Amino acid sequence: MGERVTSLDVARLAGVSRSAVSRAFTPGASVSKGTAAKVRAAAEQLGYRPNVLARSLLTGRSRVIGLVVAYLDGHFYPGVVEKLSNAFQAEGYHVLIFMASRDAGNLDQVAREMMDYQVDALVLASVEMTSDITRQCRDTGVPVILFNRRQEQAGELAVVSDNQQGGRLVAAHFAALGRRRIGYIAGLDSASTQRDREAGFVAGLEEAGLRLHARASGAFRPDQARDATVEMFGRADRPDAVFVASDAMALAVMDTLRFELGLNVPGDVAVAGFDDVPIAGWPSYRLTSVRQDVDGMVADTVRLTIARVEGRPEPAPLPRPVTLSVRVSTTG
Amino acid sequence: MGERVTSLDVARLAGVSRSAVSRAFTPGASVSKGTAAKVRAAAEQLGYRPNVLARSLLTGRSRVIGLVVAYLDGHFYPGVVEKLSNAFQAEGYHVLIFMASRDAGNLDQVAREMMDYQVDALVLASVEMTSDITRQCRDTGVPVILFNRRQEQAGELAVVSDNQQGGRLVAAHFAALGRRRIGYIAGLDSASTQRDREAGFVAGLEEAGLRLHARASGAFRPDQARDATVEMFGRADRPDAVFVASDAMALAVMDTLRFELGLNVPGDVAVAGFDDVPIAGWPSYRLTSVRQDVDGMVADTVRLTIARVEGRPEPAPLPRPVTLSVRVSTTG
């Protein structure tokens, strides 16, 4: 180990006190130009950098945000993690990432461990059960922000898209295309995204004088979406359009329709998804999909999180508008 | 904020000293059963958990590993991040994630910030320039482990696949299929993965009495891979087989060949990639690809990292063997 350089070493070399060193590294602290310059020179020479842990112990602020994610394989959350990290970094915060197992069985332990690290706030993305974890954090006074999930419970801060509007857009699109036998492949019902997307979709169908013709659940899993597709399209009166609650499932649904069931998309079936992940635009798929404003959601999340960490009573942002990326999978 | 519960609060309630509380939370410390039980009961009642920051300050160990990644959109690294996080969590470590921008321009700053957080080690994945960062860390005595990258410089610890062997496998496969006009679409030459894959591929061709017919660079970017494909296959004497240095590019190459150039895969051109990402197996692609043993690499990385953190002189592991997942894109 290289000998750890402390503020005292710098102070001695610069001929000032430890307080002065600390001030020289604190933006806006009252320190004369000369002192600051001497400190900076000495610090440079010794390779000194303040120990963030020691600072955190004093200030009670770690400038670390705990980010809990469960799925990194659905093509949606990797981009989210990247953008959240970058955005927090730009604000002088850093991200401690915790993987929750898919069944959320270890969520309590994860929550405790994050608290142990004195994170300033917790951002939960792609996590199913959040009641326990949020209660724990509230007791400790650590703000919790849900990303892409609402929680009915009072007092939860959530950043979401207008998922209902997304469902409604797809319904209107299907209706305008003249499709009549409409199917829906759902995500996990424990997720507000699933419930909102379906509610909006069904409402949109009703507005167009239509109703749901078939429904199955793919639980946000490609393999289960495949099974749901086989079952839904193996029946006599199969749908001529299907809305799938996420692209991760919708891509599997397209593959199943085309390669297993020999159906033409969109000739036999129009397919629409949700998230507009990069692959949706690839030539092999050209999947019509509801696009979330991820950049906007990330910006809202960072602003909301930092406000809460700093004790400002920033209100939860409005749901972000979504748009429909119309592609060949519905229009031919 | 909920009042912070400290070890002193617990000590008072349990009628013991702070030392006893500390020992009750330190596995293997000498403390009587009775005392430990009293402490545990009091801690439970107060909701006490030790402050990891304070402990780190004393012990000089944060049990935090800094993970630097640049690309989270190539379908390969998200799985890596997930597996690394899980594996470190299982060993009682946690992962502070830092996004390096693609051009690595902010790598120095990222390195400094990680040091500020007193990470116990640094794992660098998908990072191009690593010389500065590794030197900085060596000065501080923080171990640096490269994931999926070698560095020629002495003393670097790297965990890699046998990339040369991967290239060789593809060459032998193409030769066995009777392909003669062989193309290669390269990644960034600054990456050892690129250089090793190409070297192995060329060596394998030579062993089969073949040589490279065409070469272009896609720089590990799908869009540049598309351009390279258009150029390589727009010429008269186009290849009848092409090896692409990563699946992220290979999938784009397949799309370009089929949908832009109207070529049949593998009828006109056999295509092989590297990484065997999940999409490679999807019905729309069925891409032959070199599979890396990611689980093995992760295990090596965690073992190596922890050994170094604990001061044990674990040697760098051998390159992990790779296998070829043969699919329709080469065999029809």
Add this chain to the structure above:
DNA sequence: CTGAAAGCGCTTACAG
């Protein structure tokens, strides 16, 4: 503007 002193919450020799 500057320094001495106290203290953040914990662990660890040191005695007993």
Add this chain to the structure above:
DNA sequence: CTGAAAGCGCTTACAG
């Protein structure tokens, strides 16, 4: 096995 004391590296009122 147990407790009192020192100290990890820093910041922050408090005087000056």
